[in-house]
């Protein structure tokens with residue numbers, strides 16, 4: 001398959017614009033799932049495990065399917081980047097999704113999220129396999145190494161924080177409690193902070209517009225969500241730790 005360079009640029013710029021739109025829109029309201037689901041709850045919901053599994057799976061499948069198409073012989077570094085992207089979505093699809101104790105998920109949020117994951121998996125996979133000019137020397141570049149390091153630090157924070165959240169509830173529970181431990185001692189959105197670090201690390205490691213656009217989108221989507229979670233905790237718990245911030249330790 002040849003590189004559809006123009007399409008890659010349009011989709012990347014579109015993702016940045018949608019992200020910025022979310023940032024403006026989410027100043028006051030949040031995407032309606034989890035604690036931000038409005039009342040009355042939506043008529044059509046899907047069990048959280050099934051919803052996360054179905055919506056995240058395409059981001060893993062798309063790059064894997066693209067490896068079956070004809071592509072340039074690739075450097076080890078390029079395959080490691082693709083493997084890194086897939087590792088995140090393998091974890092989200094087969095570990096996070098199947099263990100979550102979240103509330104049922106609105107169908108009206110799951111469907112667009114699944115569409116977004118399909119498009120993003122296609123974009124990142126197609127760019128790496130058919131467009132990126134990353135030769136063997138790239139694996140020695142400091143941007144590649146520091147970006148991957150940042151990605152894996154972010155992923156460790158994200159996975160650990162989601163583990164803490166999951167264990168706040170016993171099976172069947174739907175209540176919210178104050179999270180403690182790990183980066184939750186500093187911020188209310190520790191899992192989101194990890195995810196944002198991950199994708200900015202990935203953008204540095206690939207040094208590409210598609211990866212940067214996904215990092216910006218993630219920041220715009222889950223950054224405001226961390227702020228609204230923080231407000232929720234402050235309103236619900238009078239003893240909520242005063243020094244804890246929303247997303248960036250000691251700052252915001």
Ligand SMILES: NC(=O)c1ccc[n+]([C@@H]2O[C@H](COP(=O)([O-])OP(=O)(O)OC[C@H]3O[C@@H](n4cnc5c(N)ncnc54)[C@H](OP(=O)(O)O)[C@@H]3O)[C@@H](O)[C@H]2O)c1
Pocket residue numbers: 033034035100101102103158162165166168169175176177178179191192195217218219221222225
């Ligand atoms: N890259 C992106 O653009 C993007 C976008 C969205 C999500 N994500 C990632 O997807 C994962 C899940 O996102 P999310 O928005 O669902 O995160 P979240 O609101 O923090 O919730 C994560 C899970 O923990 C539960 N939970 C959260 N706070 C809790 C508390 N105080 N007490 C008890 N249970 C609690 C939630 O239950 P409820 O569902 O019942 O609230 C949910 O099952 C995160 O790792 C996030 O980074 C990434």
